[in-house]
Amino acid sequence: MRFLSALVAAAAVSLAAVPLAAQVASVTVLGSPCGASLAATLPVLGTTMAFTIDGAAPPLLGALLQSPGPGVPVPLAGCDIFLSSLDVTAAFVTDASGDASVAATLANIPAFLGSLVVVQGVLFRDTGPVLGLDVTNAVELRLGVAPPTGGTFPPSWIHGASNCSTSSDPPIQVHPYAARTWILRQSKCVNFEGPFLYLLAGTQKALLIDSGATASATAFPVRATVQALLDAYELANGLPNLQIVVAHTHSHGDHTQGDSQFVGQPNTTVVGTGLAAVQSFFGITTWPTQIVALDLGGRSVDVIPTPGHHATHISFHDAETGALFTGDTLYPGHLFVSSLAAYKPSIARLVVFAQSRTIVDFLGAHVEMTSTPGVAYPYGTTWQPNEHALRLDLAQLLELDTALQSVTGPITQVHAEFVIEVF
Ligand SMILES: [Zn+2]
Incomplete structure (x- = not known):
């Protein structure tokens, strides 16, 4: 037997x-x-x-x-x-x-x-x-750890107003997307860009992706908002003060104006916006093909060079939630391409990256599409009562990649959920 x-x-x-x-x-x-x-x-x-x-x-x-x-x-x-x-x-x-x-x-x-x-x-x-x-x-x-499941979204975001002088919207809407992950939307009444910012906390560091379109702490108290979120998170989890890393998808003003509120503050590093500073801080030696990790303490974020909208554009991937933060490289709106030669391979690399992982939510930095497929708000809109959801998914990235293969020069090409704008 x-x-x-x-x-x-x-x-x-x-x-x-x-x-x-x-x-x-x-x-x-x-x-x-x-x-x-x-x-x-x-x-x-x-x-x-x-x-x-x-x-x-x-x-x-x-x-x-x-x-x-x-x-x-x-x-x-x-x-x-x-x-x-x-x-x-x-x-x-x-x-x-x-x-x-x-x-x-x-x-x-x-x-x-x-x-x-x-x-x-x-x-x-x-x-x-x-x-x-x-x-x-x-x-x-x-x-190991199960595939990520993403996070949640509010029923609606603040989206400006027909008369901002009478709007009671806060300057920043804070939404807890997932555990130790927050989405901040700047009011379009403060700045028409109405960017989305993302805050990710680990056990040692917190990463703020973009700092918003407004410098004034009175009009747009981004640092106070971030610090309050982290204070509560640290208290609830018995953690010491986290080091705050303020990084940017790219250096355009609607993503960096809030930097001034963080510069010189304790436990805070504001990453420079030039290519040398970006590469140096994250340790990217081979631009733009090298993907590096930023360790937040028990939480690792991938930093992915994606130039094309801007020469120093980077995207971020958070394996914990399955979110890919695509900045102005991909979002439901006008995808302004300043360098097609850089943008096309960036999107192609992003496809390879996204297909090798579980990406639940593609989260960009703006919403400029309406909820009607193929209809965008005009640039500069300050009231978007029927705006498209923030979230995109792999299908839109693949659609973009496919579309770009036949784009060879300046073009405006309207898709259901984004508009390719090559200068
Ligand atoms: Zn932008």
Whole structure:
């Protein structure tokens, strides 16, 4: 009588606090159990882990999963699998051909997030203790984080007014998009550009993407707004004062005018807007093809050069939420292209990047389209009662990329959700 057991060995690595609601593991098969193949898939935590052992006949009557930690093997109990340290309950089933499948519910995996977990089959040749390990039958389970799910949006944004002198809108609308992620929209009554700013916090730093179109702290209190959000976040999470990094998608005034409120403030770095300053701060040595990471402390943001609208334009990708912050490179509005030679490959690289990840929301810096496909507000509009949603998705990026392939010079080309404007 043969038994198969599985041994799980894990090296626990503690991770900085991350939301534990949705986590998955991916699996790499390292070898075959008992001379057969072993395949495994791990779903989102809290559901069921399953792996199968093919052709491991004659009948497999049980298995043992053992975590490291205390490392005390747990005796087989019938066809059950018991995994002490990982707090797994599982059932082990064989079919007539001898194929075995294991379904295990992982109840307490978060402590192992980021760990390397090795599952090894152990061949039992008797009903007694394990007689030996078959080192060839192992799978490597790397516990990771589930695909991002994006964030939320308000029912509507402030969108200017027909008479701004009587508008009661605040100068900045703050929307909590996701945990430790905020969207700020500047009122079009303060500046017609009505840009969107994004604030992302980690455990050590906060990143403000763009500083708005107005310098005056009275008219547009962007620093006070950001600091209040961070103060509350730090207090709620027992964090020290975060370092604030004020960076920009590009140097146009509607994205940088708020800088003056941050310059010289404590714990604050305002990234320069020239190409040398941008490259130097982020550590981009190969412009514009190198993508680098900015570490906020337990949260990494990708910095992606995307020149074309402007020579130093960069986009940002936040893996935690699945948001791609595209600035003026892509948004529901007038896509002004100052260098087609730079813009086309930037969009092409953005496509490659976006297709290799789960991008939930493409978030640009303005909304200039109406809710009617193909109809944009005129440049300078200060009242947009029926404006398009902020969010775009991969379909619009692909549409843009495809359209650009036949654009060779100055053009105004209207699409449902953006207008390509090549000078
Ligand atoms: Zn802009």
